[in-house]
Amino acid sequence: MGFRDRGVEIKTPEQIATMRAAGLLVGQTLELLRASVRAGVTTGELDAIAEDNIRSGGGVPSFKGYSTPPFPASICASVNDQVVHGIPGARELVDGDIISIDCGAIVDGWHGDAAITVAVGSIPDEVQELMDVTEESLWRGIASARLGGRVTDISHAVESYVRSRGNYGILEDYTGHGIGTQMHQPPNVPNFGRPGRGPKLVRGLALAVEPMIALGSAETLLEDDEWTVSMADGAPAAHFEHTFTLTPTGAWVLTALDGGESKLAELGVPFGGS
Structure with a gap:
């Protein structure tokens, strides 16, 4: 393992394979939660379902006990205008809600991290469009990544797609990140900006790309629990995330059950998984 570009962690192929195991566990857990x-x-x-699935699959929840104050759960569950870091609890979902579920797992010391936003019953067309735009922007970001490129190539692709679809709020204070032996490590992966900046995209770098997009303003507030981030104007927000890496043959989405092969093919991007 080597380190370059101010603490960026570079993994061996064997370490990436272990991250794939963690990523599959995260992806499977999120699909179980989607169905629940x-x-x-x-x-x-939902949090109890996630923790049981992670632990029974041989992993440890990345989020539980993380940071200060210690995060008390295995998933982040953010409803409607809550965009990230919502703490699970007694809140019952109702028809018309959307819930963003962020999940992380550690397998043999290596992390996987991904998020989905799910509708509860029937939701307004504009909220469905928000979810679709957010998820597609995630894939456009991954599809823009090439060995020898730069981190902000991803940022630019995310922003360009979102801006092309409407006047959405793109969160700037919360970003994607490097991932490996820690859940959050350099480099940051913003969801906006010019291309061609930041650390070089090299083999062995793993990144979590996670657009957080709001139907209104991008201004947020931190709730009294010191974790939950909500939109200041009360508008709905969506959050999607995948962990991915680049191999000599293309992109490999470590938290997608098929490695991202089908979506990358749709976007005309080479698949780099095995």
């Missing part, structure tokens, strides 16, 4: 979202379920019940 319904009116009447509590965010705390």
Whole structure:
């Protein structure tokens, strides 16, 4: 393992393979949670499902006990105008809600991290469009990455797609990140900016790309629990995330069940997984 560009962690192929195991566990957990979202379920019940699945799959929840104050749960469960870091609890989901679920797992010391936003029953068309734009911008960001490129090539691709689809708020204070032996490590991966800047995209670098997009303003506030980030204007927000790496043959999305192969093919981008 080598380090360059101010603490950026470069992994061996064997270490990336272990990150794939962590990523698959995260992806499988999120699909289980997607199927469990319904009116009447509590965010705390979703958290219990996630923790059980992670631990029974041989992993450890990345989030539980993280930072200060220690995060008390295994997932972040952010509802409607809550965009990230929502703490699961007694809140019952109701028809018309959207919930952003962020999940992380550690396998043999290596992390995977991903997020989805799920509708509860019927939601307004504009909120569905927000979710679709956010998820597509994530994939456009990954699809822009090439060995020898720069981190902000991803940032620029995310922003360009979102701006092309409407007047959405792109969060600037919260970004994607490097990932490996720690859940959050250099470099930051903003969701906006000019291309061609930041550390070089090299083999062995793993990044978590996570656009956080709001239907209104990008201004946020931190709730009294010191974790939950909500939109200041109360507008709905969506959050999608994947962990990916680049190999000599293309992009490999470590938290996607198929490695990202089908979506990358749709976007005309070479698949780099195995």
